[in-house]
Amino acid sequence: MTIRVQTVDFDLNAELAQLRQGNPGIGAVVSFVGLVRDINDGQNISAMELEHYPGMTEKALEQIVVQAQARWDLINTLVIHRVGPLQPLDQIVLVAVATRHRGDAFAACEFIMDYLKTQAPFWKKEQTPEGSRWVDARETDDLALQKWNMPAQGGDPA
Template sequence: MKISVQTKDFDVSHELAVMRSANPAIGAVVNFVGLVRDRNEGHDIRAMELEHYPGMTEKSLLAIAEQAQQRWNLIDTLIIHRVGVLQPMDQIVMVAAASAHRGEAFAACEFMMDYLKTEAPFWKKETTPDGERWVDARESDSVALSKWGALQTNSQVQ
């Protein structure tokens, strides 16, 4: 399991190669990479700044990955999330799930991303031609999250 909150960019090919080489039982790796868009809600985006609460953020990402491993028969998981000032087309986030079969990997990857979008303590500020603005959570992200039920902590799962 790899959890990382970082300012530097990541190499998707390298991260997937490391994951694949870790265990010969892996039959499927599903990953998602999120990028900074150049437009959001009708506004041109010049930059996006992501802030987080160190320590709390990593614990939150770890809880999401652990919950995915408890729900599905996974061999490995990965969550990398960048912080700091990013430009359009920069990579923001990478989520990956490895399992023996694709179905579990697809479900776990989607689950982790849905929880990450709504529950992880990140704050996004966009710079537009009209100035800066904080980005609110989207209703569509909350709807996507609702299909998974509540995220359980280790103390709740027994």
């Protein structure tokens, strides 16, 4: 497991190569890269700044990955989240998961991203033509998180 919170950009190819380096048991790598958009909630965004609580943020991200490890057979995971000033098209976040099989990789990557969006202590401020604004959590992010708490299907409901 690798967790990094950093101001500098990351090289996707180099990070994925490092994630799977030297492990012939890896059969699947799934990754997600989040980017800064130039529009949010119908308003143009010229810049964004991400703040975090050093130490607490890394621990929260680690706990999210630990939860994923408890659900799926993960060989390796990587979470990189940038902080500081960012511009449209900049990379914000990389979540990558290496497993033996694609199903676990897809599910774990989505799980980590869903939890990261709602549970990790990051604060986002956007620059719009009307000035700066802090961005609240989205209802859609909370709804995405709920699917991971659903009871197992089948079996005796009693």
